[in-house]
Amino acid sequence: MRPFLQVENLSKRWGEIMLFENISFTIFEGQKVALIAKNGTGKSTLLNLLADKDSPDSGIITLTNDINIGYFEQIPNLNPENTVLEEIFESDNQKLKTIKEFELAVSKNNQNAIASISAKMDELNAWDFEVEIKQILTELKINILDKLVGGLSGGQQKRLSLAKVLINKPDLLILDEPTNHLDLEMIEWLEAYLEKTKSTLLMVTHDRYFLDRVCNEIIEMEDNQIYRYLGNYSYFLQKRDERIEIQQATVSKAKNLLRTEMEWMRRMPKARSHKAKYRIDSFYDLKDKASQKIKEENVNLNVKSARLGKKIIELENVSKSFPGVKLIENFSYKFSRFEKVGIVGNNGTGKSTFLNLITNSLQPDSGAIEIGQTIKFGYYRQEGIQFDPKDRVIDAVNKIAEYIYFEDGTKMSATQMLTHFLFPPETQYNYIEKLSGGEQRRLYLCTVLMENPNFLILDEPTNDLDIMTLNVLEEYLQAFAGCVIVVSHDRFFMDKIVDHLFVFEGNGVVTDFPGNYTVYRNKVLEDKEKQEAKKTANVSKEKPKNTSNKDTEKRKLSFKEKREFEQLEKDIAKLEDKINTIEEELNSGNLPHDKLFTKSEELTQMKTQLDEKEFRWLELSEWEQ
Template structure:
């Protein structure tokens, strides 16, 4: 049986009158990979903050196994803006970084007393290659300029640096709050594979349902201030949750039938009740509570008529756009048809958001133009569109835009009813905006876009910070939406449910139109990559290995001096790596005296710097 590493007992947390959860208990064992699911505002991030020691709680216990190493990826991490990317990674508060710092102190001070022990710890923790591991993971997360200042990075890039920090330190328990936000689809799939492959314990909040399904072995749900645990992935959770809800609904139905009888009995009771009736009276109030219990999900049934849209939607004609050397589109043409539901995917920086900003007239093309139909009424949900007056009430934010929304067939919804469909009950509607969680603000922003009754929705990363229940509501809304849709999202599950074809942005103005959803595209791409790989093997001659061909290509592009340097570097790196290997074996042997240990460890540090420096130069020359 796996060893427990964390136990939560009878934990209760509230903010003033708002009770988030009460007397919840669960544990995390070695190797558990747990997804935490709850509606926005139910306390997911608060629970993670409590476990990470960043927030107090009202009562209960949070008990870790002794000497457990824990690292936490916060939703909005912060670093000193003056640090470089590499310095930020080395400023992390983790054991390996502290070990490297202690080693550096000992080397610089000349104090040899603890040198042997520190060297053994460095070997045990594989600390010698820490910087290279940092660079490898940062590169996978598409952070390539290791010397760029943190203050120059976007919020998404900072989140990726923080994620790299967590993964590099290899803690025994990783806590992740929305790790897939700001990752493109390629990075999400890499992270999915990394977490599945590594034997770490994991507790995370994410709305990415494919990610939950493929990574997690257990789901914990906060529902109605209680915790429910399901030993399985997301698919298993859905199945078992449905069984639980059905059981609860059956109990409510039985309770209502009993209530009618009990209510009749209570009305017939004389004013002075006997003691024999006391237990039955208490039972009545218990039944009343159960009978009045309603589940919000049952009442969600939302459709939108959308205003009339004509046959002409938009045409892109010879559209070209670039920023300096970065090409977004080049002579791009497209005729968007009525009721089309298009997904836009591609790596970060390939121009997805720029494309829709050109469509909406926010950005101007360098050449060409977009011709928009006269009946088109855009509704635009942008990544940076959250601009509310925090001192306004939720209901006022929506009614300032529209009092009612037309659902078609003579049906109309008031702003209050519309908000209820998006899980803002009447009491929450009269809260001030500043009291909402980040996810609730996103949900409110979505309501402000939809209540304008557009006939062409343009959604740029709508799934970030939305809980799974809200995503289900939005997916239902879009399925019945009688209009056009363009959506940019890294949420593969969401894309599979709502779009019928894709524009794939490959970068450098290469845009592919694929007739299918994201999963179908990935399956096709895997087959295509395999086919191209097989073709390449056939074309490649047996007498000329790929490596030697690459070297020849490099050599033809370099000057005579650079060719000599390139050839010399290969040999030097090989010799340095061999010396590093021998030194590491000597240091670990336990046969060296203190002076020899100090001397050889100094040389090892020099070697690591030399290998890094020469490898970077080799890479520079190989890319010429």
Template structure:
């Protein structure tokens, strides 16, 4: 079943086409990832599919009988609503049924009430509020009564993500869903989406996420859509084959073009009509050869760093707390030459606080940070972009240096350095206002790198960067001769770059682990399995020893047991009565939808308690017999 069909769609920016004549489709059950460089039009394409932006030519058709959910990069929500009100404000089958139930109670509409109850029963939605809180909690939102206006940009994105997941649409469109999520939450979302039946169309630059969630990849490049059936690893293999083939075709076109150019030059000015087809073919070939192939050859950026003395940075017994919450508790570390350390942990654990303490932006409650005299720190923060919008791209970098010194003694011009970071010469003289959000982030990162630091501190450098840029950045950092301290939620990036982990595990404890992120996670999983295994091993020990003290052979119940037996029967009777009363309230006697969730929870608790009482009643009844 076809959920989406796009035929010859395009987007005209006036001076140029962002993309043109794109044709593709998405079938029910497919999980399709859209990838491409920053500024190629991925977000614009998602907006078109979601119906928020008109196409400049062509047509997009979405199946009419399905529900569509969309998570934009910057979701809009009502500031005056709380987190929970925002979720319940959504329009889906469950919230509609709850609102109809409330309306039926107000108007004494028996038919509407019966329909609402039937829907809630069919959807098993009496515990809807509990499910909402569970998903919000998984996404790191725990204050359900907080106003949207009081949330950070990252928290708003997570609430919006929770909202679309809870709505459970047939067709889910996600634009950078992993941004602002910590590693543990990304792994939860990865599992959630990969096992759901929802048809998915998403943009993400998280390569592990792509590999585990997507079963089809579409690459938006050079105004074309390249389609690959398979995960990200398969895409990389087939893309390499395609580029090799393109290189061969390009070489053949160049040879043909050279011959045709010689023919064109030999012809007299008054050409005959008979040769016009060949003239037209020449111009087509010239255009195709000029635009149809781009080489991915790269210079290895082994940038020279400032000389380091023996003392780099020493962290001596630092601690930091806010509002009685301990983020760092007596942490020590002495940096060594070539250290490349990744900081991981849940959001709100204190990762950025650690960076700010090392930078001297925040003071620790106790302890000290001592920096060597030769250390020159380059700090890339999550904060706002520091650019003048009307400034040219190249001028923003030339403020800090005219040349970049390479490790072999050569110098690279700023223009060449910008080109290596995927800012071609024609873009370098454009105003910064014309760059996409991801391109501006890339420029901000370059501004830090070009100043020649020998100690890099990077706080979420991979946010909003496309895969091509990530590859360039990874190559740069692999050859970087100084020290690196990085916070990132990109597991692929962390595995490729770092060889040491500072893991914020809670209550101020920071695990100093030698290895990359995956090695740390594997070690953590083994530790948790071992701890669980130890607990299980203790249970049989008690069971085995119990028969050594045989219980007396009771033919009759003691007075105490008789009293317990009588009390259990009374309790079971009361629980049965309360169970009936709760069920009646849920099916017509309760008007507050918030209480419906509480009643559903109470009903579950009553069932559990009844089971326990019944088991004990059976044990005692055997003694009586």
């Protein structure tokens, strides 16, 4: 394998904070690499350096043969004045430029331009590429091509930015948290796409199933050291534990030896002989090794929760709609003590509305919601909290409480609590505006749990939290002496936490599924396969052969049935012509994205009609004319 990207002795400081110093690693062609590190250690900064969006303080980044890099950033860098279509095709890629010209010619019905550009499309072999582009846009639900980028929501802009990067087919694909703002179906599609792509991949993600299935190597950045693991996430966990054990044993051994050497140093006369110099030098090396800290800092989340009474939350025939949209209809449920519920469903099916209903932020159109007197909500919202950026970290915690009480009766100061949340004393007086996105989310989580809730609502808690924090949060939630509702696109997190799911199916339907996300998804796929098999069986079903029995003897067609038989022949011929026409249009590459989707649906409907008519024709043809 040839090296695509080489990093040598790279260093970067953010104000007074040293993010990383003298780190080195190489990415080889064809590798799919994940970068793992704690929040605030400079993961996004490192990706910005590799993508030439920023400059290092020192060190060298070498790209082999000027390879093409595609970079998906956490904050999209798009032109708000462009339409979605213009933004997608804004590229130096010759094929993309030609496809853009073709799409514009089609939209203006310029036949001369269509003819000349079609020849160029043939020459560049761009037709298949155009079909792939439309598939990517369809999977990421980008179907408003004439809308201005500035008018899109944050999630839509993120998906547009991701589509733009994938469409350009770079040699090296750099992705910073690509699964944020994607629903579960999109994540599964992207997972399959990246598994098949020939692009070399470097990715930061908190989605452990995604990481496990896509990446074949992991780079861990810790304490200005780079550790490489030639395997997936499961392999990484095993080898990381082994590495830490070896380091701990080495430091422990060095400390024991240091005690002996310190005694010798104290006994040495001031005028030390030349012979002992090597041992003195060795002492200082040993002292450095013994003073190493194995930073296995875990977030201590065993915060005391308020007492939970018998009555939790009871919903009876609750309905909620907005103009033209039915979100929840006649939903009833009684929450039990200590249960943990996951919420899944496509965007716009009512998940956030449900959370607002049970917290009294919204009132139902009909039905009743009763909340127990002892219930104390802790609501971790997707949009986060608006900290005062000029506040210091310690100020944000002191506004809630100066002391935090734990289940065992002990208490902890705000400073100690922040230290447990991986904010060491030297960073507690930093301004919040200097924190990374992940550090701000961790601080927000700290403030939610400090209020001693007994009913936790977590809306996309995994976004922007590092994997180390997520592991500890999962352990806390499993032992949490209260109720939990989780809305998350992180399948690993959901599988580990929830006992059952509320599935928001759309049009007001909410079902209670007994199992975690993986069980649910497997059931959905199994049901889909059964439906497909049933449909195939119905289509291929043939009339049983006639026997000599009188009951199975052929009968003559009635006048009405003869007319039906003749009409069926005409209908079948017309449907076959229409299907052939649509298939030609779909394969031509001339259709704009919105028409492609419409025509695909139309084709499916027509094929279903054809199957039904052909089966009826076969049935009538068995009888005497």
